Amino acid sequence: MSEFEPKIVSFFCNWCTFTAADLAGTSRLSYPPNIKIIRVMCSGMVDPKYVLKAFLNGADGVLIGGCWPGDCHYINGNLKARRRVALLTELLSQYGIGPDRLWLRWIAASEGTMLKEVADEMTAKLKELGPSPLNKTAAKVA
Amino acid sequence: MSEKKPTGKVLVAGAGISGIKAAIELAETGYQVLLTDASTQVGGILAKLDYQFPTDHCGMCRMLPMVGREYSSEYCMRKSLYHENIEILPFTEVVNIEGDAGNYKVELKKKARYVNPDVCNELGKCIEACPVEVDDEFNHGLTKRKAIYKSVPHNVPQLLLIDKQSCTECGECVNVCSTNAIDLNAQDEVESREVHSIILASGIKLYNLRDFEDAKSYAVSPDVVSSLAFERMLSGTGTYEDGMIKRPSDGKPAKKIAWIQCMGSRNRRQNRDYCSSVCCMFALKEAVLAKEKGGPDVETTIFYMDMRTFGKNFQRYKENAVEEHGVKLIRCRVQEVIRKPDGTLQVRYFDPLTNEFFFEYYDLVVLSTGQAPFEDHKKWAGLIHTDLDPAGLLTTEPYSKVKLAGKDGLFMCGSLMGLTDISEAMSSGIAAAGEATNFLTSLDVSRKFGDDTPEPKTNDRSAPKVAVLVCQCGEFAGAEGLDTKLLETELRKVKDVEAVHIVESMCSAEGEQEALEALKKSGCNRLLIGACQPYMYRRKLKDVARKAGFNSSLVQVFDILGVSRRGLHEDDKTAWTRRAIKEIKSDIASMKEKPALHVQSQPINETALVIGGGISGMQSALSLANRGIPVHLVEKSAELGGFAGNSIASTIDGLAPMEMAKDMKLRVFEHKKIDVHLNAQVEQTEGTLGSFESKIVYNGNGEETKPIYLHHGATIMATGGHEGKTDEYGYGQADNIMTQFEFKQGLESGEIDLSETENVVMIQCVGSREKGKREYCSRICCMWAMANALKIKEKNPDTRVFVLYRDVMTYGFLEQYYTKARLAGVIFVSYDLENRPEVEIVEGKPVVKFTESVLDRPLEVSPEYLILSTGVDPEPSNKDIAETFKVDLNRDGFFMEADSKWRPVEFQQMGTFLSGVAHSPMPLPDVIMQAEAAAQKTFTYLSGGEIQTARVTSSVKDALCVRCQRCIVVCPFEARSYNEMEHRIDIDPSACQGCGMCAVACRNNAAEVSGWSDRQLMSVIDEKLSDDIELSTT
């Protein structure tokens, strides 16, 4: 049996974190393909429904990447994201999706290395945790 | 505007942040800009700084246009910059300027890169192959690079180049390059261009430790670095991958770090009698970041002479650094740095308070290197045929910091004026663009908006049909392992994809033609282009698409060579193809759900309202009126001129504010486009950018007492300030205790006679830079003190003048007055808050007690005059105005700009601007510069009669909206408001930046951002999570 490969839906803000991903690319840093990047304009644009949808559709983890506090192009979108993620984490835990599956990270445009580290770390963590409980049930039903 | 007139064209020479800002402003105004830079990249010094004071963050992207977002790049500026009206030429030098005002012919030397960016695929095989290793300048020699290299880590496209100085011409790079991009025999090219106006923005050179004799006793080890090099140590793209701060010599962690200030600056003997203005804040910021990055056990010490925290909120920043972060400050002169055998650095310093030598050990020493003497000034003076002033600087018109003296159509901005911080760089860039615009409106040139190829009419309601165009990049993609055949087959299977076309090379004319034909035939309404370097070719690809009948918003370019290979392991051969298919599919998924978006134009009222009739307000009003914008100038008192214009006859740098104001008043009253409202105040205002209505009430005993209503498109707050009051140090208890201003007036009127005067004492920072009082530096009091002190010495050289100070804030070229005062025999004595001077009134006369610091002995002086520097207070009326206009004040009562660094003259509230002392205390030339900048921003928005809103803005579905108004609260740009009359949510599309915060906050899915709908995002998520296609057999 091949190793479990978690699927991590990653919402990256257009200004900072997405640039960091570009930078990682041009700096020839490789990060696991488990990270599936979706560009959004701001981390504050990530609607809780997107996160829920991702988990319902089979994501094992969701990573939201935004600018550092104070850096958000839209002034405070990242702070709104932070508040939202705190609430979401609680909500998700009621469905058995632990806090380790939803990550919010500040990654500035120049932090390509950090992007790689976060991607590696989250992939490793999810490999350790195994598939999302929603995926397990889905597998059982099928 | 007739079609025939040529579009105004401006050369901006220098693409640091001030040059970029000037270019963006001009481009937004509709002029064509040629933006050159002698170095290989844009961004200047800022490209090296991840964090900037006073917020410790970046935010550079906030200088991009907010209204004309459509025409410029919308991504991090460290990647690159794009604007339809700006042609960027990096690595290009201006070598000749001929002609005169309005008609300049410039010769540009495009330096050879030896790598053709049009064909380079940025894979970097050449870099691997290159055997030559040299120090990397970008990281200040802390890392190595090859002879063929990318000069900046984050630029997209990467733009490689060869450093011919170190290149051995071995040809290894040429051998491995699969696209023949390298030509070792390439030559510099000289090209000549015609422009109407020129803005010089080439910045300054920083003091280099190796170039100067006086750095020798400090730069004794590799562990002594310049402040910019230290910046690279802190950076995410910098020298140490783990972000640790280490000693360059042996890689051991640096736990004790010292900063030595004024390296290269404030040195009269070396002919550098200036202060570099920003180094104090720079060092404070670096010390704070060192603590944040290195952990709490990192110790940071700054050795300084004066802590010059004169900018807005800088004083507070310093206090925070000391109190919250434990940064240690030692006022002293550092004698030397000695390297000990174990590599630690001994810093020896002389403490003037105790008169003793001390030494302390550090792991790392950072030298705060300021500006080097002004080589660029010499070069420019030669090119524009002008003389330099005695200090070796380009001269400007009196009162102006940006207008070059006697040279119509020539301006400068940024650090060419002397090292500036970001906020000043921005103001000067905008002001220079303003002056250039002023100049261009006097010529017979036009402005240009929008595109050459008109947007085709599309049927918005038709079902999505997607065409995919993939460029093979010649042989390249195939050779590198992209299986375009497979790509084609897979994409054809996708629902609604009606045409897939592989073009051999889109860059070639045939390729372009081929693509155009294929697209025209396809009958599709959405288009996805897979090509390399979309940032570079965006415009060209978009034009092709438009010609083929596609609406721009339904065309997407996908970086097939770059993004789709990002982060993949090289040995996995099929991974690239799989990734590309997947990425394209998710783009298709999103695009199918996307409606065609259109640019809307919104009519606006061209009139401007200026609040405050001081010098700042009059300057803005005149500047706008001269460009044809009608202005209402509202002044609360019975007279124009404000504090400076009505009471300050002269300044230390030879300006005459009252005389200037007198002339301005005349011009204001005579100007047909300006309506002056005296004794008037704005009581109420409503509206958004382009259409405000304000109620003006008159409070004087004039005849006109009924309120009137004004319609205007924008507002400038220029409320000014006045000298602060005090009751400290016996003020009010004796006649001979007075403020600097009162003393100055006494001198000027002749009321004060100094012939018998033996002693004068001045106390600086009265009630300033202190918790609970004026918590800021007022910036001008030191200059007043210098001016008065020099006057006293001039009238009676025998008078002893004591200036009791905390930090002498003679930043920039003002330093020379400090030097002058000391040479004239003025005695400067420092004090601190714990040990402040005491004043006693004995028989109606003050007696001042203080500690004389050089000999450390208590002194008692009974001066004939005790002069207090009481600082500058904001106008109390700011509070009401702030409320009326729904803008904020800072804790000190000055107006709070949208962004302290990147948007200094705007409010977050669109269409509302500020300038002058309403922003913060500042000297007259800065007031004028800001006034000009505020006028320019206003002009850009108002002058077209209409503004084009971006395609991507938010909307509200009235039928779904429950009017809970949560979206109004969350909107960071105040683009949403509740319309009481119509009982609905209104959106100002020019203020909306499309961030989508409202859409998330809306519980009913009524708020939505066009182009970012839930449906689009949801289908992308679906696509991203769908199973990978199996390609294991290939």
Ligand code: FES
């Ligand atoms: S723009 Fe990056 S988090 Fe808001």
